[in-house]
Amino acid sequence: MPQRRPAVTRISDAVAADLEARILEGSLKPGDRLPAERELSVELGVSRPSLREAIQKLVSRGMLTTRHGGGTFVTDRLEAPFVDPWQQMLDGHPTLQADLLEFRHMLEGQAAFLAAERATDADIKRLDAAFESLGKFYDDEDFDHCIDADVAFHQAIAEAAHNVLIGHVTASLLRVIHGHISRNLEHLYARPQRWSKLQAQHHAVWKAIREHKPDEAAKAARAHIEFVMQSMADTAKEEARRHIARRRLGEAAS
């Protein structure tokens, strides 16, 4: 048996598992405050550093939150049991956003090119369906499904490229950014004129692929990503402005 991991005698892991069990079992409900660290450490029969390491693990998993001087609390949203490391990194390191878009610029451009060359009738059919539902969900203001449809549209293009690697890597990337988009959707979907531009770009890619014009498809797909890049940059600038303004107000008030 290659996977021999039962005998790991790491206290912090055992404590973390214990606390996790208490939360899942229900004896620690969301919003509850844990006993003080000093108190809890003697109750569990471990030292405070060990207990702290266990707590930090659960904090990094989003199950607990600590407030300096306040206490340690169970997070009220335990709907996020699993977090993708890539996704967490995206939140923590905004520079990754640029790398990601740059990568998509290459990947989706090539995918659109190949899709225009190789798409079969079945591929076109799926593309049509994805494009149609994309517009419908937006009209219904059902933004959750709208994002799903957006992802499905891009995935349909990737699969129409008939390259296994492009398909899988695109799927991986889209899965990673799906959650990210969900939280930042107001940046892209809030203003109607932005949406109409996005949809126009989607339409351009879709049309070029349908008409089997590889160069146009690639160009349109890249233009789409470039627009998103520009949008993100503008949003970041605007946020920076607001942030500075807020800080100035704070200074004036003090």
Place this chain on the structure above:
Amino acid sequence: MPQRRPAVTRISDAVAADLEARILEGSLKPGDRLPAERELSVELGVSRPSLREAIQKLVSRGMLTTRHGGGTFVTDRLEAPFVDPWQQMLDGHPTLQADLLEFRHMLEGQAAFLAAERATDADIKRLDAAFESLGKFYDDEDFDHCIDADVAFHQAIAEAAHNVLIGHVTASLLRVIHGHISRNLEHLYARPQRWSKLQAQHHAVWKAIREHKPDEAAKAARAHIEFVMQSMADTAKEEARRHIARRRLGEAAS
């Protein structure tokens, strides 16, 4: 105020973000061993417990693994999501080879382009070393190390592109195909004239990156892959011919 989290001065978080950044940036590669905790703590200017809490966070996210008495290592899990699905496919279905080369045609072309734009002196240095050892190992007819050097050369280009995703995906691909190359190396390395062409192509990419000429670098990198594609196709044809010939002999004998 919904998102008030700017003033949280938690050292363990800062240290965790620092280590995370090092991993993403590439200065800590998957499989690498971190410095000892006592050593790293003084280097970062924090106490050992704080460093340990940070490490535990990353461990709980699967980015690091610790071995009691051994050390702390960077997990290769980051690349796993990209590799897992098609890791085993490649060996069984040689048709994927075409997809793979097509993907590399895009990926390494873009990597060379960005590398020519962004390579620092340190990147150039690594590139020089890889290129040099590539020639040396071939002269020594040490083909195993020759492949390693080849992989290292392409990886150095990918890292010089200064894009986290390009770096990781390239690493994944190269790792996957490493074994594949080993078995098929005679197709590419056997005949001296083929080798000299390959090395000339490597030299072209290397030179274009050194001289910071993005378009030339991308073109050279793509030409390299196209040559490999052509080589593989020729080899496949030749093998098919031989296979048919052998079958004819078999039929004649029966």
Place this chain on the structure above:
DNA sequence: GAGGTCAAGTGGTAAGACCAATCGTGCCGG
């Protein structure tokens, strides 16, 4: 030369102390 043994180095755990943020309480002034 092959084997085992031991020491150095590593992560794992513990205890105690102090700092900083929070929050409740009680005092004081209105």
Place this chain on the structure above:
DNA sequence: CCGGCACGATTGGTCTTACCACTTGACCTC
């Protein structure tokens, strides 16, 4: 009597020190 303010108890955050358990590799013995 009520409200605001300051103080202190409580709590998480950090550091220091020390010791234990495991791994590794070099040295020594056979």
